[in-house]
Amino acid sequence: MLDVGRHPNIELMAYSELIKLDGKVGDFIATIRKKARFVEADKCTGCGACTEVCPTSVSDLYNEGHAERKAVYSWFAQGIPSTHVLDPDHCRVLTGKRCGICQKKCQANAINFEQTDTLVDLNVGAIVVATGYDIFDPGKMPEYRYTELDNVITAMEFERFLSASGPTAGHIDRPSDRRVKQEIAELSKQLKKSKAALERFEKAHAQDSCDFYKDFAANTLLPGDALVKDADKWAAKYQAHLEIQGPLQALEKRAGKFTTAKKLAFIQCVGSRDLRFYPFCSGYCCMHSIKEAIIAHEHDNDTHSVIFGMDIRAVGKGFEEYKIRGGNKSNIAYTRSRVAEITRGEDDNPVLIYEDTIEQKVIKRAFDLVVLATACAPVKNTRMVADILGIELDRFGFFKTDPAEPLDTTKEGIFVCGCSHSPMDIPESVAQASSAAARAVQAVMKNKKAS
Amino acid sequence: MTTDILVLGGGIAGIQSSLDLAEMGFKVHLVESLPSIGGKMAQLDKTFPTNDCAI
Numbered sequence: 001m002l003d004v005g006r007h008p009n010i011e012l013m014a015y016s017e018l019i020k021l022d023g024k025v026g027d028f029i030a031t032i033r034k035k036a037r038f039v040e041a042d043k044c045t046g047c048g049a050c051t052e053v054c055p056t057s058v059s060d061l062y063n064e065g066h067a068e069r070k071a072v073y074s075w076f077a078q079g080i081p082s083t084h085v086l087d088p089d090h091c092r093v094l095t096g097k098r099c100g101i102c103q104k105k106c107q108a109n110a111i112n113f114e115q116t117d118t119l120v121d122l123n124v125g126a127i128v129v130a131t132g133y134d135i136f137d138p139g140k141m142p143e144y145r146y147t148e149l150d151n152v153i154t155a156m157e158f159e160r161f162l163s164a165s166g167p168t169a170g171h172i173d174r175p176s177d178r179r180v181k182q183e184i185a186e187l188s189k190q191l192k193k194s195k196a197a198l199e200r201f202e203k204a205h206a207q208d209s210c211d212f213y214k215d216f217a218a219n220t221l222l223p224g225d226a227l228v229k230d231a232d233k234w235a236a237k238y239q240a241h242l243e244i245q246g247p248l249q250a251l252e253k254r255a256g257k258f259t260t261a262k263k264l265a266f267i268q269c270v271g272s273r274d275l276r277f278y279p280f281c282s283g284y285c286c287m288h289s290i291k292e293a294i295i296a297h298e299h300d301n302d303t304h305s306v307i308f309g310m311d312i313r314a315v316g317k318g319f320e321e322y323k324i325r326g327g328n329k330s331n332i333a334y335t336r337s338r339v340a341e342i343t344r345g346e347d348d349n350p351v352l353i354y355e356d357t358i359e360q361k362v363i364k365r366a367f368d369l370v371v372l373a374t375a376c377a378p379v380k381n382t383r384m385v386a387d388i389l390g391i392e393l394d395r396f397g398f399f400k401t402d403p404a405e406p407l408d409t410t411k412e413g414i415f416v417c418g419c420s421h422s423p424m425d426i427p428e429s430v431a432q433a434s435s436a437a438a439r440a441v442q443a444v445m446k447n448k449k450a451s
Numbered sequence: 452m453t454t455d456i457l458v459l460g461g462g463i464a465g466i467q468s469s470l471d472l473a474e475m476g477f478k479v480h481l482v483e484s485l486p487s488i489g490g491k492m493a494q495l496d497k498t499f500p501t502n503d504c505a506i
Contacts (some may be wrong), residue, residue: 001466001488001489001493004461004466004469004470004481004488006471007469007470007473009472009473009474009477009478009479010469010470010473010479010481011478011479011480012461012481012483012488013480013481013482013483014461014483014485014486014487014488015483015484015485015486016477016482016483016484017482017484018457018459018482024462026452027453028454028455028457030457030480032480032482037486062494064494073484073486074486074487075486075487075489076487076489076493076494079486079487079488079489079493080487080488080489081452082487083486083489085486120495122455122457122480123455124453124455124456124457124480125452125453125454125455126456126457127457127458127459128457128458128465128468128472129459129460129463130458130459130460130462130464130468131459131460132460132464132490132491133491134460140470154492156494159495159496160486160494160496162496162497163495164496166469166496226487247465249483259480268461278464287499287500288499290499291498291499291500291502293501294502295496295497316500317500318500318501319499319500321500322499322500337461345493352494364474367454385459400477417464417468418460418462418464418465419462420460420464421465425499429462429463429467430462430463430464430467431465433463433465433466433467433468434467434468434471435470436464436468437456437467437468437469437471437472437475440456440468440472441456441472441477443480444453444456445454446478447452448452448454451452
């Protein structure tokens with residue numbers, strides 16, 4: 001990534017999109033919209049001082065919504081370019097409120113609330129389309145209750161949990177446990193506030209709130225006592241205090257038993273090889289489930305994983321050996337089954353209902369955490385991109401190619417590679433990307449010679 | 452007539468294509484819709500089958 005930012009022959013236009021294309025091979029005119037960052041790229045040093053002071057927190061999509069970022073942010077810590085971005089939907093100034101603290105803090109004077117989108121016309125000879133894929137939304141499969149159960153997550157969410165730079169710093173804390181801890185933090189804050197209020201009363205009347213409340217409840221307060229004017233307020237505060245303390249103690253007791261997730265289930269073909277959604281095999285999911293199970297075991301040797309799939313497709317150089325190694329050394333069991341349903345069990349444990357096809361029995365089994373191997377879906381706005389480029393899509397929504405010329409789209413001079421071509425893993429994407437680069441060179445050189 | 456090349460998408464495929472083209476001496480314009488390049492691969496912790504770091 002760093003090389004791309006540094007290479008003299010590469011002009012990097014991040015936070016930009018293609019909006020129009022005219023011309024033909026050898027002489028395309030592409031119109032690019034550079035979206036306003038509200039941060040001047042030539043001034044921003046990427047120091048992050050603006051992010052530190054920004055008061056607005058926003059769900060962080062880079063961490064799949066399991067962490068928060070600020071309204072002025074960098075997409076991820078080592079991102080290239082390192083120029084920060086202001087989120088126009090959440091920034092207080094850009095949504096018409098008063099703020100501007102980032103502008104005051106920025107020593108480089110890079111924050112510019114007046115910046116607007118700019119259009120750039122590029123004259124190019126060929127185009128390589130590498131627009132990637134979207135992760136299938138498992139919420140479309142009601143039987144897996146992805147939207148209802150905290151502890152059913154996608155493989156990408158799990159990947160962020162495994163990452164040392166992720167929301168849990170590499171510990172596999174269950175989302176339900178993290179939610180409880182968040183509630184504890186919120187209640188503790190409220191408790192601290194109410195304690196401060198009670199202390200004011202206690203100081204004023206030199207009496208413990210508990211003793212006062214006993215007298216108050218028994219109605220034994222003396223009518224002439226200086227306490228009487230504060231009595232109702234004090235009692236109400238004390239009642240509210242108890243109402244926070246009770247649930248907080250219950251939650252803390254629960255949280256005391258929390259451990260990281262040890263029993264993991266991986267469900268394959270979520271959205272792929274499913275006639276309701278995508279009939280194709282997404283290709284890489286069997287391997288990434290094995291990889292995630294191996295890494296989880298590396299983090300904690302007590303971890304046991306079960307991978308549920310119709311078959312494990314370890315097709316690639318070194319992949320079969322990797323699968324066997326996972327089974328032998330990383331506590332991974334491969335169970336041939338298509339999981340029928342996930343229900344809620346005790347302690348927020350998801351319970352899988354499936355048929356063990358070897359035992360020929362329907363089994364119910366609880367796990368700590370379930371990871372869904374979601375399908376490789378075409379990007380949502382692929383149709384729009386295809387219309388701008390004037391190329392066709394195949395029946396699934398990937399860019400259409402001919403088996404005899406697998407990287408050529410339906411328009412001369414436009415080539416496709418990676419997951420916008422069809423689902424594929426990283427080594428295959430890299431190989432195809434080099435091929436597409438070669439095809440693009442052939443196209444521009446052929447035209448140059450002809451002219 | 453120009454030999455400049457436009458690459459749409461700054462994930463691992465777009466990055467690899469751009470670097471190859473740039474190394475061959477062609478001028479590349481790499482367009483990415485997100486604020487930083489890297490795509491899905493930048494979100495990954497490690498990659499199979501070598502368990503190497505993704506970025």
